[in-house]
Amino acid sequence: MKPLILFSALAALAISAAAQAPSWPDKPLRFIVPFTPGGPTDIVLRTAAEKMQANLKQPVVLENKPGAGGNVGAGEIVRANPDGYTWGFATDTLLTVNPHVYSKLSFRPQDLVPVTIASEFSQTLVCNQTVGVKTLAELIEKAKHEKLSYASGGAGVPGHLAMELLLDDAKVSMQHVPYKGPAPAMQDVIGGQVPCGFLAGPTVLPHIRSGRLVALAVSGTRRSPVLPEVPTVAEAGFPGYDAGFMLVVYAPPGTPATLVSAMNKAITDALRQPDVVEKLKQTDQTVVADTPAEAAAVIEATSRKWGEVVRKIGLKLE
Numbered sequence: 001m002k003p004l005i006l007f008s009a010l011a012a013l014a015i016s017a018a019a020q021a022p023s024w025p026d027k028p029l030r031f032i033v034p035f036t037p038g039g040p041t042d043i044v045l046r047t048a049a050e051k052m053q054a055n056l057k058q059p060v061v062l063e064n065k066p067g068a069g070g071n072v073g074a075g076e077i078v079r080a081n082p083d084g085y086t087w088g089f090a091t092d093t094l095l096t097v098n099p100h101v102y103s104k105l106s107f108r109p110q111d112l113v114p115v116t117i118a119s120e121f122s123q124t125l126v127c128n129q130t131v132g133v134k135t136l137a138e139l140i141e142k143a144k145h146e147k148l149s150y151a152s153g154g155a156g157v158p159g160h161l162a163m164e165l166l167l168d169d170a171k172v173s174m175q176h177v178p179y180k181g182p183a184p185a186m187q188d189v190i191g192g193q194v195p196c197g198f199l200a201g202p203t204v205l206p207h208i209r210s211g212r213l214v215a216l217a218v219s220g221t222r223r224s225p226v227l228p229e230v231p232t233v234a235e236a237g238f239p240g241y242d243a244g245f246m247l248v249v250y251a252p253p254g255t256p257a258t259l260v261s262a263m264n265k266a267i268t269d270a271l272r273q274p275d276v277v278e279k280l281k282q283t284d285q286t287v288v289a290d291t292p293a294e295a296a297a298v299i300e301a302t303s304r305k306w307g308e309v310v311r312k313i314g315l316k317l318e
Contacts, residue, residue, distance in 0.1 A: 034073020036181030201284030
């Protein structure tokens with residue numbers, strides 16, 4: 001066979017093979033969520049999943065694997081087959097907080113591959129109306145004279161970090177009561193078993209609007225678009241305070257760059273849809289939808305910030 005004919009034959013064979021190769025995705029996509037249902041991770045991912053399923057023509061399945069501030073689920077993400085069909089969706093704290101806080105991890109942080117920062121969000125400091133405080137200053141003053149406690153969605157999660165940073169700045173103490181997720185924590189704050197909680201905005205928002213909970217402050221640098229009357233912690237008397245958090249899509253180690261890029265496009269396209277942006281805004285989420293490189297850079301900088309905070313407040317968990 002002459003060289004030109006051989007080349008043409010090989011090219012035709014390659015094209016034929018490519019045409020017969022299955023395109024991604026050709027089966028359901030699985031997302032491991034290292035927290036209990038009902039929190040910000042579920043809200044954002046389920047909203048994006050509706051668009052992704054329509055565009056990719058495949059189901060998007062969520063699997064909640066809570067425990068140890070997200071570490072249990074993170075370990076499952078790291079051990080997953082890097083074939084483009086298993087991904088992780090969790091807060092940035094898996095990489096920005098947990099390595100500084102936990103003495104032992106079931107995974108190597110460097111093995112979690114950021115695909116995109118899906119959104120940014122704050123925590124909202126709320127108290128049961130029977131506590132009798134209307135402002136952050138009133139809560140701090142009350143904590144100076146009474147033994148108070150606060151609830152969070154678990155040890156080492158955003159609400160825990162946000163509150164400990166505030167208490168350190170205010171030079172007061174409150175007993176931490178960790179729960180297995182923000183939803184059960186919120187229920188006990190509503191019921192009065194725990195007076196206050198630093199919890200995700202979407203979880204507490206309906207109960208703030210109904211008057212069952214009193215919102216004192218939000219943890220980020222900007223006021224919540226759905227609670228514009230509630231000041232930031234910085235505005236409420238602690239300049240420089242910043243405890244904002246992010247939701248991140250993660251890939252298992254060894255996932256091919258082409259598949260990471262494909263997932264990045266699939267989920268960012270979904271998140272950037274105007275109706276999705278508006279819907280998430282109403283749940284106190286600001287869409288980011290950046291590139292893998294941009295996400296990695298932001299996470300690295302945020303890890304340095306939280307590392308300094310953790311050392312300052314002396315927070316350590318097993």
